[in-house]
Amino acid sequence: MPPALETLQEISISSPSKIVMLVIDGLGGLPDKKTGKTELETASTPHLDAITSSAACGLIDPVSPGITPGSGPAHLALFGYDPFRFFIGRGVLEALGVGFELIEDDIAARGNFCTVDENGLIIDRRAGRISTEKCAELCSLLSQINLPRIETFVRPVKEHRFVVVLRGKGLVPELSDTDPQKVGVPPYAVSSEKPEAAATVNIVNTFIEEAKKILSNHYPANMILLRGFSRLPLIPPMTEIYKLKPVAIAKYPMYKGLARLVGMDVCSIDGDFESALNVLTNCYHLYDFFYIHVKDADSAGEDGDFKRKVHVIEQVDRAFPKLLALRPDVVVVTGDHSTPALLKGHSWHPVPVLIYSRWCRATKARKFCEASCASGELGRISALDIMPLAMAHALKLKKFGA
Amino acid sequence: MPPALETLQEISISSPSKIVMLVIDGLGGLPDKKTGKTELETASTPHLDAITSSAACGLIDPVSPGITPGSGPAHLALFGYDPFRFFIGRGVLEALGVGFELIEDDIAARGNFCTVDENGLIIDRRAGRISTEKCAELCSLLSQINLPRIETFVRPVKEHRFVVVLRGKGLVPELSDTDPQKVGVPPYAVSSEKPEAAATVNIVNTFIEEAKKILSNHYPANMILLRGFSRLPLIPPMTEIYKLKPVAIAKYPMYKGLARLVGMDVCSIDGDFESALNVLTNCYHLYDFFYIHVKDADSAGEDGDFKRKVHVIEQVDRAFPKLLALRPDVVVVTGDHSTPALLKGHSWHPVPVLIYSRWCRATKARKFCEASCASGELGRISALDIMPLAMAHALKLKKFGA
Numbered sequence: 001m002p003p004a005l006e007t008l009q010e011i012s013i014s015s016p017s018k019i020v021m022l023v024i025d026g027l028g029g030l031p032d033k034k035t036g037k038t039e040l041e042t043a044s045t046p047h048l049d050a051i052t053s054s055a056a057c058g059l060i061d062p063v064s065p066g067i068t069p070g071s072g073p074a075h076l077a078l079f080g081y082d083p084f085r086f087f088i089g090r091g092v093l094e095a096l097g098v099g100f101e102l103i104e105d106d107i108a109a110r111g112n113f114c115t116v117d118e119n120g121l122i123i124d125r126r127a128g129r130i131s132t133e134k135c136a137e138l139c140s141l142l143s144q145i146n147l148p149r150i151e152t153f154v155r156p157v158k159e160h161r162f163v164v165v166l167r168g169k170g171l172v173p174e175l176s177d178t179d180p181q182k183v184g185v186p187p188y189a190v191s192s193e194k195p196e197a198a199a200t201v202n203i204v205n206t207f208i209e210e211a212k213k214i215l216s217n218h219y220p221a222n223m224i225l226l227r228g229f230s231r232l233p234l235i236p237p238m239t240e241i242y243k244l245k246p247v248a249i250a251k252y253p254m255y256k257g258l259a260r261l262v263g264m265d266v267c268s269i270d271g272d273f274e275s276a277l278n279v280l281t282n283c284y285h286l287y288d289f290f291y292i293h294v295k296d297a298d299s300a301g302e303d304g305d306f307k308r309k310v311h312v313i314e315q316v317d318r319a320f321p322k323l324l325a326l327r328p329d330v331v332v333v334t335g336d337h338s339t340p341a342l343l344k345g346h347s348w349h350p351v352p353v354l355i356y357s358r359w360c361r362a363t364k365a366r367k368f369c370e371a372s373c374a375s376g377e378l379g380r381i382s383a384l385d386i387m388p389l390a391m392a393h394a395l396k397l398k399k400f401g402a
Numbered sequence: 403m404p405p406a407l408e409t410l411q412e413i414s415i416s417s418p419s420k421i422v423m424l425v426i427d428g429l430g431g432l433p434d435k436k437t438g439k440t441e442l443e444t445a446s447t448p449h450l451d452a453i454t455s456s457a458a459c460g461l462i463d464p465v466s467p468g469i470t471p472g473s474g475p476a477h478l479a480l481f482g483y484d485p486f487r488f489f490i491g492r493g494v495l496e497a498l499g500v501g502f503e504l505i506e507d508d509i510a511a512r513g514n515f516c517t518v519d520e521n522g523l524i525i526d527r528r529a530g531r532i533s534t535e536k537c538a539e540l541c542s543l544l545s546q547i548n549l550p551r552i553e554t555f556v557r558p559v560k561e562h563r564f565v566v567v568l569r570g571k572g573l574v575p576e577l578s579d580t581d582p583q584k585v586g587v588p589p590y591a592v593s594s595e596k597p598e599a600a601a602t603v604n605i606v607n608t609f610i611e612e613a614k615k616i617l618s619n620h621y622p623a624n625m626i627l628l629r630g631f632s633r634l635p636l637i638p639p640m641t642e643i644y645k646l647k648p649v650a651i652a653k654y655p656m657y658k659g660l661a662r663l664v665g666m667d668v669c670s671i672d673g674d675f676e677s678a679l680n681v682l683t684n685c686y687h688l689y690d691f692f693y694i695h696v697k698d699a700d701s702a703g704e705d706g707d708f709k710r711k712v713h714v715i716e717q718v719d720r721a722f723p724k725l726l727a728l729r730p731d732v733v734v735v736t737g738d739h740s741t742p743a744l745l746k747g748h749s750w751h752p753v754p755v756l757i758y759s760r761w762c763r764a765t766k767a768r769k770f771c772e773a774s775c776a777s778g779e780l781g782r783i784s785a786l787d788i789m790p791l792a793m794a795h796a797l798k799l800k801k802f803g804a
Contacts, residue, residue, distance in 0.1 A: 001403060036764050063802055064404050065783055066790030067413075073803035083803060084405070093804040228804070342761075346801055348794040349763065350779070370763055370779075380460075380781030382403075 002384035005241050007400065008080065008391075014243040017329035017394040020280070020290045021386075023078065024316060025071075026298030027335025028351040028370060030342045032306055039301070039309040039341060040352060041369040045317040048333065048368040051324070051356045056393075057365055058378020059350035060386060062337045068348045074336035075258045079291075080242075080387030081235060088261075089173070089230020094163040096257025098155045102165065102232050107173040107200070110228045111154075111162040113138060113221035120186045120223075125179070126160045127221040135162060138221055145210045147203055164226065166204070172197035175204060177227035187225055204229075237263025238289070242391060246289035249276045255293045264291060272296070273315060277322045284326055301339030309341055330393040331356040332386060333368070350380055357393035404786035407643050409802065410482065410793075416645040419731035419796040422682070422692045423788075425480065426718060427473075428700030429737025430753040430772060432744045434708055441703070441711040441743060442754060443771040447719040450735065450770040453726070453758045458795075459767055460780025461752035462788060464739045470750040476738035477660045481693075482644070482789030483637060490663075491575070491632020496565040498659025500557045504567065504634050509575040509602070512630045513556075513564040515540060515623035522588045522625075527581070528562045529623040537564060540623055547612045549605055566628065568606070574599035577606060579629035589627055606631075639665025640691070644793060648691035651678045657695045666693065674698070675717060679724045686728055703741030711743055732795045733758040734788060735770070752782055759795035 029038035061067075062074040063083055072093050073083030088096075091108035102108060113135065115124040130138075136156040142164075143154045150168040157163055174194045178187045190204045208224065215222045238246045240263070248259030248266045256266045267283060269275045276292050284290075294316055300309035323331065334353035337346050352373040365372035374380075378389075391397045431440035463469070464476040465485055474495050475485030490498075493510035504510060515537065517526040532540075538558040544566075545556045552570040559565055576596045580589045592606045610626065617624045640648045642665070650661030650668045658668045669685060671677045678694050686692075696718055702711035725733070736755035739748050754775040767774035776782075780791075793799045 030761060031764050038763065059779065059781070064790065065780070065787035066792075066794040066799065067405060068794065068799060068801045070801050070803035084403075084409070088803065090804045340761075347761070348791070348799070349761075371766070374763075374765070374779040374781075375777050380779070380783065 002382055002388060003400075005080070005236060008388060009241045011398045011400055012242045012391060013396055013398055015394070015396050016288065017396060018284070018288045018290070019330040019332070019390050019394050020292065020323060020328040021078070021332040021390065022292045022294070022323070022334075024294045024297050024313065024333070024335050026301040026337060026339025026346070028338025028340070028347070028349050029301065029309065030340035030347075030349065038370050039306060040313060041367070041371065043310045043313040043317070045313060045368055047317050047320040047324070048354070049366060051331070052354060052365045052368045052372065053363055054360055055354045055356040055363070056360045056378050056389070057352070057354050057363060057368070057373045057376030059370070059373050059376075059380045060334060060353050060383045061350050061380065062383045064382070065350070066348050068346050069337050070346070071254060071336060072258065074383070075255070076262070077383035078334070078336055078386055079238060079262045080384060081262065082384060086233045086235055088233060090228025091163065091230045092232055093254065094157060094228070095165055096261070097254040098157055098163055099253035099257065100153065100155055100163065100165060103167070104232060105169070105171060106165050106167050107171045107229055107231050108163060108165045109226040111164050112179065112225040113160045113162070114187070114223050114225050115220040116186070116223040122180070122183045122185060122187060122223070124220060125181075125183060125225065129159045130221050132156060132158050134221065135160060138215065138218060141214050142211050145207055145214070147207060150203055152207065160221070164207070166207075170199065171203070172200045173229050173231040175200065175229040178208065179225035179227045187223060190226070232261065235262055239263050242289070242387065242396070244289040245287045246291065247283060247287040248291045248293065249279050250291070250293035252293070252295050255295070259291060274319045277319055280323065281326065297335070298339045301341050302345060304341050304344040306341035329357060330390050332390050334386065353378065353386065355389055355393055359393050404784055404790060405802070407482070407638060410790065411643045413800045413802055414644045414793060415798055415800055417796070417798050418690065419798060420686070420690045420692070421732040421734070421792050421796050422694065422725060422730040423480070423734040423792065424694045424696070424725070424736075426696045426699050426715065426735070426737050428703040428739060428741025428748070430740025430742070430749070430751050431703065431711065432742035432749075432751065440772050441708060442715060443769070443773065445712045445715040445719065447715060447770055449719050449722040449726070450756070451768060453733070454756060454767045454770045454774065455765055456762055457756045457758040457765070458762045458780050458791070459754070459756050459765060459770070459775045459778025461772070461775050461782045462736060462755045462785045463752050463782065464785045466784070467752070468750050470748050471739050472748070473656060473738060474660065476785070477657070478664070479785035480736070480738055480788055481640065481664045482786060483664065484786060488635045488637055490635055492630025493565065493632045494634055495656065496559060496630070497567055498663070499656035500559055500565055501655035501659065502555065502557055502565065502567060505569070506634060507571070507573060508567050508569050509573045509631055509633050510565060510567045511628040513566050514581065514627040515562045515564070516589070516625050516627050517622040518588070518625040524582070524585045524587060524589060524625070526622060527583075527585060527627065531561045532623050534558060534560050536623065537561060540617065540620060543616050544613050547609055547616070549609060552605055554609065562623070566609070568609075572601065573605070574602045575631050575633040577602065577631040580610065581627035581629045589625060592628070634663065637664055641665050644691070644789065644798070646691040647689045648693065649685060649689040650693045650695065651681050652693070652695035654695070654697050657697070661693060676721045676724075679721055682725065683728065699737070700741045703743050704747060706743050706746040708743035731759060732792050734792050736788065755780065755788065757791055757795055761795050
C-alpha cells in the first residue's frame, strides 16, 4: 500500500534536482490481431528504447486491477492522490474541461440541452445534437438568468453539452440528477437527502424553470437536463506535500484544470510535443517538477485508429532527445490509462511505465513496451507509487523512521 | 488496493457476456525434490497451456502474503469479498460443510465428542475417534434435547466431530468455547462478555448438561466440547454487487454452502470435472457467471500424494476443451489456495491464475504453471482483484469517475 500523503509530506525535502513526468494519454494498448503487437510494441521508438535498459520499468494500475478510470481519477493517482479518497465530480470535470476557473464554494453541473413534447416528456435527451455554435448561443441566453445572491455561469462544451456553475454562499453540492437517462418521462426536479441543501435545491429548480421559459421557442433545444453536481475537492497541493515547484505543460483545458487542482502552475501550449519541449526548455530553470501531457495518443485510441496512435508515439520518440538534452535527474514516461484502439475507449489494462535516473538497476529490456514492462523490476504497481518513486530517484525523500 | 464493494456495485452493469471461474482447489504447489518441478509444472496440460500465451497470467495471494487461508476466507476473496471484513465462524463453516441450510439468526457451533473421567476431567478430547456411524447415532440422541422456544439440530460430521445449530429468537453468537484444548481439566461452561448474551449462555449450558446426561452410558463418547459459535455473516449477494446471475457447480457441501452465502444458485454434481462440464453445458443458457469447484487436487495435496495431484490436474486438462467449446467471454482458471503435497496441507504460497478473454495482451508464457505466472502481466495480485478483472474482461464494468 502506498504511503499516506501525510507520511510523504513528512519525509519529502526540497532540493535542486528536477523531475520530468511525461504522460502519453491512453499509452497502453492491445495487440493487433494480425501482428500480435500493441501500438507501443509496433511503434519504432529508438530513443525511448535506448534508456529502457538503464531504467526501472513496470506496469501501473491507475486505480486498481480491472478498473477502467476516467481522466480525473487517473491523473490524480499519477500525482499521488488516492482517487478513492479524492473524488472529482462530473460537473467539476466539465468545468475544468472548458477552462472555467472554479473557486472553492462553486457548484458545477454537467448540462444537456434536450427536447420535450407539449406534455413536458423527454423525446430526445440530446436535442438532436444541436451544433456547438447553437449551444453557445443558447448558453449566453441562459447566462442572463438572475437568481438572488447567486452568480450563474453557463458555458458551452460541445454539441448539446454545456456546464453550469453557481457561485454564492452556502451552496450544497449533494443534489440529485435531473436527467432520468431515458425518454418518455419528464425531467426530474432536483432533490437532496441533506436537509441543509434545501435552499440550494430551490435555487437550482428555479434556474431550471427559468431556463425552460427562455428555451420554449428554441425547439428542439427546449429544455435542459443537469447531472453530476459537485464542488472542487479539497486537495493539499503538491507544493505542500512534496515541497516541489510543479508546472504543467498541456494543451487541453481539462488537464490544465486537473494540474491547477493539485497546485501546479500551468503553461499552455498550442502545438504538439515539440512545442511542449520548447516550453519545457524555456521554463526549465523556474521549476523542479514538470508534467507534460500528450493527448493525441488517447484521441487516436478512442477513434480506433491503431496506425495513428503508433504515429503519435513515434512523434514523441523523435522529439524525445530534446527532453533528455536538459539532463533532468529523473524522467518518468507513462500514461494515465490504456486506450487500446481495439476497444475504442479507456480500458482497465495496466500502463507501461519507465523511471529513468542515475539510480536504476540495469535490466535486460531492449524496448519500451507492455511486454518488457510486464517483466520489469517495478512489477505491477499502483499509479500511486509513481510519485514516491520519482521523488526517491530525485533524492527528495528522507528515510522513513529511524 | 481493490475497490470497495460499494464502488463495484456502482460501476458494474448487467450484460449477456459470460464468465466461467474454474477453481482447482489447492492448485498451487511446491517442487518435488528430485525434479525441481511443482505438481502443476509436472502435469501434462496441453489444453491449458494452449490458451496461456493469449491469457493474462499472474499469482494471487488469497488473503495476503504469508497467510495460509482456510477454505472460507479463500473462497470469499475469490468472489470479491474481503475476508478481513466478512468473517465466517467455525460453527457456520461446519454447518455449511454438512449441507445444513442455516437461516439468518441461527447460531452454529463445531462439536467434538470427548471422554471425561468420573471427576468430569477430560481424558480424551476426541473420544477415541469413534466411528462416523457411532457419531451419527449419538447425534440423533442429542437431537431429542428439548429447549424452551429453541429448535435444536445436531448433525454428524466425521468420526468424533459434529455440528450443533440452535434456532430461535434473540440468540447471540458471541460465546466462549467450552473446549479447553487440553486434557486433565473439565470442559469450560459457556460464557460471554456481552450482557445481552445471558439468555443464550443459559440455553447453551442447559443443552450441554442435557447432553452429558444422555451420553453418560456411551463411554468413551460421554461428553461434548463446543467451539466456534457463530452466525451467518451478512454478505451482499453477487446478484446485487455485480448484477450477475451466478451459479455454483460443485460436489461438496461446504463449497455449495459458501456459494449460497454469496447469493449463487447451486447445481450439485456427483462425479468428476467431466460431470461438472455436463452440468455447465446444460445450464449455460440460464446464467452468466459459473463457479466450478474441483476438490480432488486439494485432497491429494492434503494426503501428500504428489502423483495423484498431478493426475487430477491432468484430468481437468483433458476435459478442458469441452469448457472452451462453449466459448465463454471470460475464463478464469485458478485455485483458492496452494496445497503442496510436500506440506500435506493448505499453504501460504501464491496461486497461479489465468484470465482468458479476447481482450488480453499476448505473453511469452508457454505453460500454465507457477513459474510462468510469476512473470505474467498480472504480477502478484490479491485474490480480491480477480472478480474486478473478470468483470472488466467481460465488459461488465463502467468507467470509474469522469
